[in-house]
Amino acid sequence: FRLNIEGLLVYFPYDYIYPEQYSYMLELKRTLDAKGHGVLEMPSGTGKTISLLSLIVAYQRAFPLEVTKLIYCSRTVPEIEKVVEELRKLMEFYSKETGENHNFLALALSSRKNLCIHPEVHTSLRFGKEVDGKCHSLTASYIRAQRHSNPNQPECRFYEEFDAVGRQVPLPAGIYNLDDLKDFGRRKGWCPYYLARYSILHANIVVYSYHYLLDPKIADLVSKELAKKSVVVFDEAHNIDNVCIDSMSVNITRRTLDRCQNNVDTLQNTIHNIKETDAAKLKEEYRRLVEGLKEANVARETDIYLANPVLPDEILKEAVPGNIRTAEHFVGFLKRFLEYLKSRLRVQHVVQESAPQFLKDIFDKVCIDRKPLRFCAERLQSLLRTLEIADIADFSAVTLISNFATLVSTYSQGTERLLHIFKLTHVLSLFVVLRLCLRSTSIPESLTSALLPWHPSP
Numbered sequence: 001f002r003l004n005i006e007g008l009l010v011y012f013p014y015d016y017i018y019p020e021q022y023s024y025m026l027e028l029k030r031t032l033d034a035k036g037h038g039v040l041e042m043p044s045g046t047g048k049t050i051s052l053l054s055l056i057v058a059y060q061r062a063f064p065l066e067v068t069k070l071i072y073c074s075r076t077v078p079e080i081e082k083v084v085e086e087l088r089k090l091m092e093f094y095s096k097e098t099g100e101n102h103n104f105l106a107l108a109l110s111s112r113k114n115l116c117i118h119p120e121v122h123t124s125l126r127f128g129k130e131v132d133g134k135c136h137s138l139t140a141s142y143i144r145a146q147r148h149s150n151p152n153q154p155e156c157r158f159y160e161e162f163d164a165v166g167r168q169v170p171l172p173a174g175i176y177n178l179d180d181l182k183d184f185g186r187r188k189g190w191c192p193y194y195l196a197r198y199s200i201l202h203a204n205i206v207v208y209s210y211h212y213l214l215d216p217k218i219a220d221l222v223s224k225e226l227a228k229k230s231v232v233v234f235d236e237a238h239n240i241d242n243v244c245i246d247s248m249s250v251n252i253t254r255r256t257l258d259r260c261q262n263n264v265d266t267l268q269n270t271i272h273n274i275k276e277t278d279a280a281k282l283k284e285e286y287r288r289l290v291e292g293l294k295e296a297n298v299a300r301e302t303d304i305y306l307a308n309p310v311l312p313d314e315i316l317k318e319a320v321p322g323n324i325r326t327a328e329h330f331v332g333f334l335k336r337f338l339e340y341l342k343s344r345l346r347v348q349h350v351v352q353e354s355a356p357q358f359l360k361d362i363f364d365k366v367c368i369d370r371k372p373l374r375f376c377a378e379r380l381q382s383l384l385r386t387l388e389i390a391d392i393a394d395f396s397a398v399t400l401i402s403n404f405a406t407l408v409s410t411y412s413q414g415t416e417r418l419l420h421i422f423k424l425t426h427v428l429s430l431f432v433v434l435r436l437c438l439r440s441t442s443i444p445e446s447l448t449s450a451l452l453p454w455h456p457s458p
Helices: 019-034 048-062 077-098 128-139 141-146 157-168 178-188 192-199 216-222 237-247 254-277 279-291 327-344 355-366 370-374 376-386 392-410 442-451
Strands: 002-005 008-011 069-074 105-108 174-176 205-209 230-234 250-253 351-353 419-427 431-438
Touching: 002 019, 008 048, 008 077, 019 048, 048 069, 048 077, 048 230, 069 077, 077 105, 077 174, 077 178, 077 205, 105 178, 105 192, 128 141, 128 392, 157 178, 157 192, 174 178, 178 192, 250 254, 250 392, 254 279, 254 327, 254 392, 279 376, 327 355, 327 376, 327 392, 351 355, 355 370, 355 392, 370 376, 370 392, 376 392
Parallel strands: 069 205, 069 230, 105 174, 105 205
Antiparallel strands: 002 008, 250 431, 351 419, 419 431
């Protein structure tokens, strides 16, 4: 039936409404009218999701210039799918009541693992990092360029078709869950993942995980271009703190360091081979790094694995420190940092220290300064692109170490209260973990706020 909530006509697709639902929608409308933030709570099982969708969709229809997009953030894939189905029911009710087919686009977005339809990928790989790595090995710009000289080079025909045609043809109006996107992708021969990422820019409603908005490594790639006049909803919002903390916390074990050592050795061998066959490639990267990381890291969407975890924009405009500018020097730098981390894990007791203490210790023992550590994550990504590494997932260990270096050095001054610091945990004399843990959500929240101007400031 239809409701009048302070002058707003709201379509509600059920025959009965709880008093709690009406109160919820009333407070939600007042929040939107005030253009402010709101925290609303309802008992479980009282129809919170449909109440929220009914009110905000009605508000979008009534004030299309005030609210251009609803961004609905949920925790798990089943919860995302549930929201989409509630929205589908609501839009069917609109069509039934008004007799019109509404030009309304809503879709879910999830990881490649949940959207990939490439037969060699989604049927054989189980873990997200493996799927991401395989996707990168088929779609990276330098892999695609090699196909001109070697037609036998593997390709993803779904991405190629989307890149050629899909951007010119917008996703038709409708409600799309993950299966709907995959079915549409199979019919058109387009990649559902990149189709969804492209389509969220002009969709009326986007439903995705917290991480696409709160994790700076992902948000910078996916959500940066979304409209400023958006309503952002965090379902089960009590989980936000944990998501923020986890997104910028790092655990390093001895096994991680062993794998990182293998990665560094592989990088060193690859650099040696490139110098003998195509030294100009390394010289060109050096030239770009002198200009600053912003220039060095202009890359196609398929080349970017994860954005830098924390580096502020003004830092990216600086020239990379000279001691990590060349590929050989950077690998030598990684080796020294790696040996230092190994020494820190050779302990038989628990150690806790602040970030400045950690940075002082690393400078005293191996003469590593704070500034090159800050550039470590971006410098590694630039090197991997220059070396045209196909399967980035194989280098997850060295990527983790580089992110760790950037995190601890970027927010070291005046942030002891935010960093749970470094915890060396000894368990059964066999398992030691070096843990960088944020104790406050203000760092990732402030980063996301800067990334997305419409995101509430902490």
